[in-house]
Amino acid sequence: MTGIFFLIIYVAIFVGSAFVVTKLLQKGIRDYTSLKTVTFGDESAVTPNRAAGVISILTIFLMWGVFTGSSLLPSFLHAPGPFKGTTNFTYTAQVEGQAPDDAEVTILVHPRSEPAEAPEVAPGDGFAKNDSIAIAQWRTGLVRVDKNDELTKKDGAKVIAINGQKIAPGETVKTADGAVTLSDKGTPNFEPAKGWQMEPLYLPAPEQVWSRSIQILQEGFRNFTLLEHLGFSLFRVVVGFILGAIVGIPLGYAMGLSNWFRGWFDPIVEFMRPVPPLALIPLVIIWAGIGEAGKIILLFLAALWIMAIAARSGVSGVKISKVHAAYSLGASKWQIMRHVIVPNSLPEIFTGARVAMGVCWGTVVAAELVAAEQGAGMMIMTASKFQNTDIVIMGIILIGVIGFGIDMLMRAAEKYLVPWKGKG
């Protein structure tokens, strides 16, 4: 139900903002593209709308805030929250040979973070006495209504109605602020209304994630500071990648230049390439344990094949006319390697390096999820075990930001170091 509500709001914002921005705000824009009559199917006419990008990001945070009751948003924007306060329902108990008797159950629903005692209530008259219970939000509570009654289950007492509505075991009756379900054994189970907000256990509010991030940044997590956790992950990636490149690139060159190397390593590379590095984790743990060595071996293997294949295709991609030209300009084999093959293969190698860095980053997080003393993956896995969802979300965001940052850095390096990419 909440999901559908969520989707409707999201689509409404998508459509509404598209209408407002393109039809009302950006209506007057007259650039070259706006004069094209054929834009559907013209790929060059499609450019990302900056406003859409900004609104998209804001919408994510807005929806996050709306459905978590974030204090960053004015409360009228919040989705209906879970019930909080005191409510009650009446049950009707019956014992054979006696008139049914009504009694009231008073329920105090309190936030999980503020424990509360069941309120005192007057017992009332009849054999069924009034009860009270305290239930945390998003939880349910079995109300053992007969435990203070003069006639209990042992005497054959049964709950037959809630708020006057007949009920049998397994059935549910809605009350003002929740619902009562009769258990198989005939005990009423009260479930306070949950509203449409996410429980913090599943999705904490943005400000909670933020304050937790500040706390972790200041106090660290599990004996290591936040920067150490992220630094360890990055260190493993960089070392593993560099080792993979140091071995993989020459291997790729050799495979691109020599029949024997190509024949010898082709089956190995082609077999190892489709093996997901994650599948190697168990073997690497057996061989090298869960310490740094194991992680670095794993990342080395993740980067190795990608770099070897990139270098190989870089060499294969050299236009023969360039090599011929260099030979007829008097270049030796070594000079051709140095001045033609290497620079010509650099764009391919950079593409491979970007892929390899992405794969390594994913692999290191996964390896840390499995077993590690420190690292971004270990942080979120441990937090998950303790149901610290805020730390998990913080970790995921940081992992995403770092992965994105790595790719941007690689792209910038590529633009700076191989400006001739795609220009040959």
Next chain:
Amino acid sequence: MTGLSIDKLSMRFDLPDGGHVQALQDVSIDLKAGELLSVLGPSGCGKTTLLNIVAGFLAPTSGVMTLNGHTITGPDAERGMVFQQGALFEWMSVRENVGFGPSMKSMPKNDKAEIVDHLLDVVGLQDFKEKAVYELSGGMQQRVALARCLANDPDVILMDEPLGALDALTREKMQSLVLKLWKETGKTIILITHSVEEALLLGERLIVMAPRPGRIHKEYRLPFAELGVNADLREVKKHEDFGPKREEILNMIWDMEEEIMGTKEDAA
């Protein structure tokens, strides 16, 4: 003995299905130092194979080639090559491309800079010295390729349709440039082309090749290259012999093409 001598050159490719292609059969050419030879022929007549053999990229199945008395066995700086397109090094600037040959010989920096500067003046690219080659137009790129080849001071320049990818106007300008460079440097040049007009304009000598097997069909000695050195090429085209020669060669090549098409139809 100076000059390029090609004696009974044959090239046979064996195919995996057991058959073979006779790309060249008994091709003999004697070229004196400083002669400009253009080679013309329908597709598949072995022009490019011939050029690759002379450049030393392919070894012929039989026949001997000598340049200035010594046998050609592989690629060498004495035989420079200008390709159709895309043979420039896009990771180098115009200056570095032109200076590639001298750099490979570890020529002192000052000497190299002098050669590069001079050649960039000759081809009119002094202002584009530090530009990346991919920033230049197609015509400019081919001028860089010519300068790069000349920087090595080769004895023979082999041109494999160097102007084929250029538009008509640029092409005409480049043809004049080729003639000018030929006269100024006195290089022996072999030019392969698809264009009958270009072959007539630039070739002091002209060879028309025929396909299956690739062989020399007819040889001409032409006056137009000499005329073109000092005159506008458009004037040369108005020469009384130019039109008839062009028609003659065009007809010859048309006949060959039709013959190829005809045999193809028979085979089908």
